[in-house]
Amino acid sequence: xxLHNIAEALESFRNQExxxxxxxxxxxxxxxxxxxxxxxxxxLKDPWGNSYFYDAWEYGGTVxxxxxxxxxxxxxxETLRFYATPGKYTMILHLNKVSSARVILNGREVFRxxxxxxxxQTVTREVTLSSSNTIKVRITSDPNATMQIEIxxxxxxxxxxxxxxxPMEYAEKGYNWSSIYGKDYYPGFLxxxxxxxxKPGGEGFNKDIIYGKVEx
Numbered sequence: 001x002x003l004h005n006i007a008e009a010l011e012s013f014r015n016q017e018x019x020x021x022x023x024x025x026x027x028x029x030x031x032x033x034x035x036x037x038x039x040x041x042x043x044l045k046d047p048w049g050n051s052y053f054y055d056a057w058e059y060g061g062t063v064x065x066x067x068x069x070x071x072x073x074x075x076x077x078e079t080l081r082f083y084a085t086p087g088k089y090t091m092i093l094h095l096n097k098v099s100s101a102r103v104i105l106n107g108r109e110v111f112r113x114x115x116x117x118x119x120x121q122t123v124t125r126e127v128t129l130s131s132s133n134t135i136k137v138r139i140t141s142d143p144n145a146t147m148q149i150e151i152x153x154x155x156x157x158x159x160x161x162x163x164x165x166x167p168m169e170y171a172e173k174g175y176n177w178s179s180i181y182g183k184d185y186y187p188g189f190l191x192x193x194x195x196x197x198x199k200p201g202g203e204g205f206n207k208d209i210i211y212g213k214v215e216x
Contacts, residue, residue: 003191003211006052009039010189020056020189046193046209056189063089063129066149071098071139080135080149091127094148095120099141103149106133118142127151 009027014020016037021027027039036042044052064082072078091110093103099118103111110125118141129151139145192210195202202208 002046003052003193003209006039006044007189007191007211010056010191013038022056024052024054046195048193048196048198048205050194050198052191052193054189054191062150062152064133064149064151066135066137069137069139069147069149071141071143071145073143075138075140077136077138080137082133082135083131084129084133084151086130087128089127089129089151089153091125092150092152093123094150095122095145096147097142097145098139098147099145101137101139101141101145101147104136106130113140116141118145 006024006027010020013027024044025042027044028042029037031037046052063084066080069078091105093111095116097118098116098120100113100116101111102109102113105127110127111123115123135149137147137149139147190210192208194200195207195209196205199206200208
């Protein structure tokens with residue numbers, strides 16, 4: 001219930017301020033009359049007196065998306081160029097029947113043939129972009145193989161196993177890492193408690209509680 005109330009306050013904050021707060025303490029903002037606008041019960045602590053963990057992202061989504069790349073006969077290198085703000089990002093390959101390929105970013109091999117399986121639909125890797133970037137791609141598998149390269153802002157840190165993901169219905173509301181569900185990358189947040197011991201993981205009362213998580 002506490003996490004639900006905080007989540008509603010976060011949404012209210014974003015509706016009024018245009019973006020999620022950097023920290024939960026910002027929910028204590030006051031109006032001109034000194035009344036807290038979003039959440040009155042500050043500081044925010046879980047039932048064991050520990051601070052809730054929180055991370056938010058306001059990314060607009062895709063930084064770069066390639067055209068659909070096809071396997072040539074004979075296979076050949078294709079060169080792609082784009083500009084970006086320097087920093088760390090996530091590269092996602094959307095695959096169809098690709099069992100072997102090479103992807104090189106700014107002279108560094110990001111994906112090699114052993115990274116692929118013709119039944120795999122997506123693979124991801126953290127990458128570092130410069131202001132000017134060059135991607136070289138060579139697909140050497142099935143003649144009908146296709147690939148599209150997408151680069152997005154970094155996914156927030158956390159456990160992205162299916163047991164930790166919020167339910168699908170939250171994907172449209174920005175409460176999760178919606179690109180993992182195959183949806184557009186919405187702004188969103190990660191909110192939860194580390195449990196009684198205040199440490200990640202654990203069992204029983206020491207187990208992490210993540211907003212929106214569905215228990216088996």
